[in-house]
Amino acid sequence: MAARFHRVHGANVRLDRTRTRATRVESFAHGLCFSQEPLAPGEVFLVEIEEKELGWCGHLRVGLTALDPQHLEAVPEYSLPDLVNMGDTWVFAITRNHNRVVVDGEEARGPPREPFLCIERVRIPRDVLVGRSRPGRYSHILDELYRTNVLPATARRSRIGVLYTPQPDGTADMHIVINGEDMGPSARHLPTTRPLYAVVDVFASTKSVRVIPVDYGLPSLQTLCRLVIEKHIVHRLAIDGLDLPPPLKSFCKHE
Incomplete structure (x- = not known):
């Protein structure tokens, strides 16, 4: 399982002692993080946005890379375009509309309500994938907004996940999950001959994220x-x- 961050990370990132919380301590860049281990097929690397920082434009970026963080000569300043330009890397800025491969004839879907998120053969309990407000007077209203995924994708306490699903042709599709809703394939034809690590770029207005462990049982x-x-x-x-x-x-x- 890869439910913590790699020891290799951007110059402005500080990890807590468990390596499950990553905070960008200055500037707006040099916030790259990686999963400790490569992801298994269908394994979601899930993070929750803990802190935001006003004054910057841009949000969290996530994706996958076949580059081994341990073998990087230097961690790039940005995931986009620096890490992507190094090859075998697929990273997207988190928005609701711009990180999805559109399938011809696909119809719009309503808010998800099933207890499990099913992506091809992958089945994940939706409860852990959905962000929640801090307990308070209006938490029941905010929690419903997280469940129906109508808040901004990068709102504080939103949960963002990335995973890949193998395909019959030997490649894989990358999926991004926002508060329990699958955004569909963000990238196709990823090679599966090399291990794939999760990439989390704690960029600009996103200041701190926390890894959320996922129980598939x-x-x-x-x-x-x-x-x-x-x-x-x-x-x-x-x-x-x-x-x-x-x-x-x-x-x-x-x-």
């Missing part, structure tokens, strides 16, 4: 309890009034 009993409780409350502050153990309350509030 059946939901735990705690998760199932949380889903039931969420269906019967107006907002997460109501959880404090329930007769539940404090650790379960914190878990249900996503703290």
Whole structure:
């Protein structure tokens, strides 16, 4: 599993001791990060935007690269165009409309509601893929906006993932996932003869991101309890009034 950042990163990036949080400490560039390990087919590398910084134009960039970070002579200043120009790299600025390969005859889709995100043969619990607000008076309204994916794609606490799916011709398609919604193939015909690492560029107005671990198995009993409780409350502050153990309350509030 690749659920933390590589030791090799941009000059302005600082990682926490677990290497799951990356913060750009100055300027607006030199924010490149990579996954610690290559991704397995269908494995999503998921990050949550923790901090934003006013005064800069541009947002988070994500993608995949077949370049081994350990063998880079120097980490480029930018993912676009510097890292991409080095070859075997596919990176996109996170927007809702400009990172998708359009398929002829494809129809618009409504907001996703199924408990699992299915991308070809990949099946991922949607609960972990969707961003959530901090518990508060209006959290029930904000949480619905995350679930229906109508907030800006790079809003604070949005969750952005990248993965690849093998194709019959021996290549792979790259998919970007925003708050539990698959944006469709962002790039096609990626080679699978070399390992593919996730790329996260903590660029411009995005200041800090955190890696979110993803469990691909059946939901735990705690998760199932949380889903039931969420269906019967107006907002997460109501959880404090329930007769539940404090650790379960914190878990249900996503703290």
